[in-house]
Amino acid sequence: MSPSASDVPSPPATEPIPAEVEALREHLAPIQDLRTAAQVLSWDQETYMPSGGAEARAHQLSTLQRLAHERFVADETGRLLSDAEAAADGLDPESDAASLVRVTRRDFDRERTVPSDLVARMSQAVSRAKEAWKSARADDDFDAFAPHLETIVELNVEKAEAIGYKEEAYDALLDEYEPGMTTAEVADTFDRLRKDLVPLVDAIADAPQIDDSVLQGSFPVEAQKAFGEDIIREIGYDFDRGRQDVSAHPFTTSFGVGDVRLTTRFDENHFGSSLYSTLHEAGHGMYEQGIDPDLERTPLAEGASLGIHESQSRFVENQIGRSRAFWERYAPMAREAFPDALADAGADDLYRAVNRVEPSLIRVEADEVTYNLHVMLRFELERGLVRGDVDVRELPDLWRDKMDTYLGVVPDTDANGVLQDVHWSLGAIGYFPTYALGTLMSAQIAEAMEADLGDLDARVSRGEFQPILDWLRTHIHRHGRKYTAPELLKRATGEAFSADAWLQSIREKYGALYDASLPQPGDAT
């Protein structure tokens, strides 16, 4: 990496904030309040709300979201923004003020170009599609969901046309979740993954399988909760500015840098699932907790992109949590927390068990190696849908074919296949790739960090997490949305986004774990 990237960037010169930018910021603050208030209501909905509260909650959320949107796309925002742009003209582009103006312009133009009748039609389509998807998945009946998905694809294409794009409509959709990244770049990245990963998965399948029976047993929920929380506290998640609760699907949500909450779920008979979801969400949470407080109540007080966000969760989950060093540190604590189930578990047993690779049907249960293939499959299909190359009705067959080709397993139901994910029913097309991008970025970030800090494993095994957190704070967290993902990654690592670091680390790690002669880069070409 370049020396400039490893230096702590000098703080931007303190320039007076122009009154016009301050006026814009004051206009945006209550809009952010409405958005974060909605986050509180959503969090409550998933954690503590009694069943009887659903109807009122839907009204409350819809009102808060509508008011935030109306105020943001109002002509007044446009006027204040134009004035602020003029006033910010000579400012350091990296200053908070210039960044606020730049990012607000991007958001404003994007939100204004989508006609409000399209927003309304999408919202209606989604509210029907969500229900349809739930029953379709329960009944394993893709045909019942298909017309809803067709509508959602049509509306997404309409939205992309309204927003505009350079090469293909999918660019405009991807840009909402991963600003600065193009469809072509994602496709190139997946091409590399396909070539290297598919033979790697084959080779692993031929090697003797890892025994992960140590993860099965009786793991009392209270002990799991304490174990997970002790670990993430040590790694750097701040419980004075957050908490962990239980929900059906784990998530992280932020109401401000001082209140960033995680959720998890517990399986009494399995050791890994809650721990790794806790580590994953803690990575997201540490990111949100690390945003510069000066950016509070502005559109900058969020993650740079979903990919960058995922890089932080994957960093903690995989780069830290699935390392041998992690278990060197935490195996003794695990034996103490679960004296019955883990009496004889050594660091190496646990390290090997949590890294077992096994092609499977469900994305969210996939291991580190096969996970990205699940994402690639979805990207290919949804890109085809947007291009018009793929018809919704073909999806179940295409899904089975691709699962067979990439992973060597084929779902016997659509519920375990094309119907397994909620995203399309929520209207989100262009979201899936960010999972893989983030995973790849996490390895690139770890490589740059190691170049700066030296042997990370040694630090992890001694529980020295502060330098790691400081590095992430300095290079990633504090900037919020000031930089796009490609800019941020370049600043942090000195290099452009690439799958190299991840592929190399995967080959090394799993080559050793499976004692297999793994294919080298490009072997399959």
Add this chain to the structure above:
Amino acid sequence: MSPSASDVPSPPATEPIPAEVEALREHLAPIQDLRTAAQVLSWDQETYMPSGGAEARAHQLSTLQRLAHERFVADETGRLLSDAEAAADGLDPESDAASLVRVTRRDFDRERTVPSDLVARMSQAVSRAKEAWKSARADDDFDAFAPHLETIVELNVEKAEAIGYKEEAYDALLDEYEPGMTTAEVADTFDRLRKDLVPLVDAIADAPQIDDSVLQGSFPVEAQKAFGEDIIREIGYDFDRGRQDVSAHPFTTSFGVGDVRLTTRFDENHFGSSLYSTLHEAGHGMYEQGIDPDLERTPLAEGASLGIHESQSRFVENQIGRSRAFWERYAPMAREAFPDALADAGADDLYRAVNRVEPSLIRVEADEVTYNLHVMLRFELERGLVRGDVDVRELPDLWRDKMDTYLGVVPDTDANGVLQDVHWSLGAIGYFPTYALGTLMSAQIAEAMEADLGDLDARVSRGEFQPILDWLRTHIHRHGRKYTAPELLKRATGEAFSADAWLQSIREKYGALYDASLPQPGDAT
């Protein structure tokens, strides 16, 4: 009671809702959403929010409350309201539509008459006074709080002048919390209480004291929680439309009739405190859960007044919870829940212990008999402040004098005296009387219910709560704010508000408990 009051009122004839009223209702719905969303945020603040969340939460709450206020007092509300009034002219005044228009007019005129600069000055004064009160109470330093209280009194007088009143400024303040009740009526009521209660407390003090040592011991929190929740579930609080959490000060809050939440707090060494707070809050909660769902998202979907609200909490806490019949039903369950501490506790032991009367310094810890005297003292002082008869600087001395006269105990610190309550620091003058009014109403309601349903104690001792809940639903709960407190009480009991029922029940109950020859009504005059 009159026969008309005991009849279930016939449902209002189904009249078509005029389009103008519907337009008003649609305009008000998102305003209610903002208000109930703010309630969710406040609930979270008191239950789960980490300390780091305070600053962002203050912004979020202030934004939601400001937006709700701005939209409500907007000219558009006035136009829609005038149109709706014209359209509702011929409607049955008890219909939802006519009630919506009538109550909205009352709220609108009241909120519009208070100038927004006064609202802003009050809000600033309160935010300073709250902090000043906290430190003043901690330091036992009334002088540090006095200037803040002076400002709050001045602003309240200014507000009363803006709103207008018939007889005295306090009327306008009281009307915010207890619409339809006058200062003179409250003063007359307290005159009666003073004459009867002060000698009654004296007589009890001369009788042998009740032994309440059964309430002291070790009561595990989990068992207390289960015990309290089992009881309120049986009485009629619906956990599918609510839940109970822990907070520093117990409260009830509603986000809609389908989501009404209680909080409590636990003292491991005392049996009564959490149980009676749970019963009290469950009474509030059952009221909110019983409001007609047709009134949802309108200003009618709340309690009629703070007094009526308190009548519901006191009904469950005192009329049910402090009866001998209650302990006949629940003593066996209590022995089972706390086998160590309550092994030998019989229904009569528990009944007597929870009804021990002992003049004390702190209002919120006062027993059923002395409680209203604490409230009376506060009413007299704050009425004097508003009239200009009492100077803020005189309060500590006046407090001690009145405590001595009414209760025979004198605080040795202002922290345990004039500084004990938060209300004045929140800007609330005219609020205290509603505690006593509600307590008195609860006995009046119990009397009317007994006339309709027959022996209530027999039902309570058998756990037959459904007819009791049904009566409350029919006569009180479902109406929300359609009637003022005096109207509602008249409809429910057939009689005007009066302290008679409560005074009579207190004399009977405590005469028997203390085996004392208690003074008869008016003896002291």
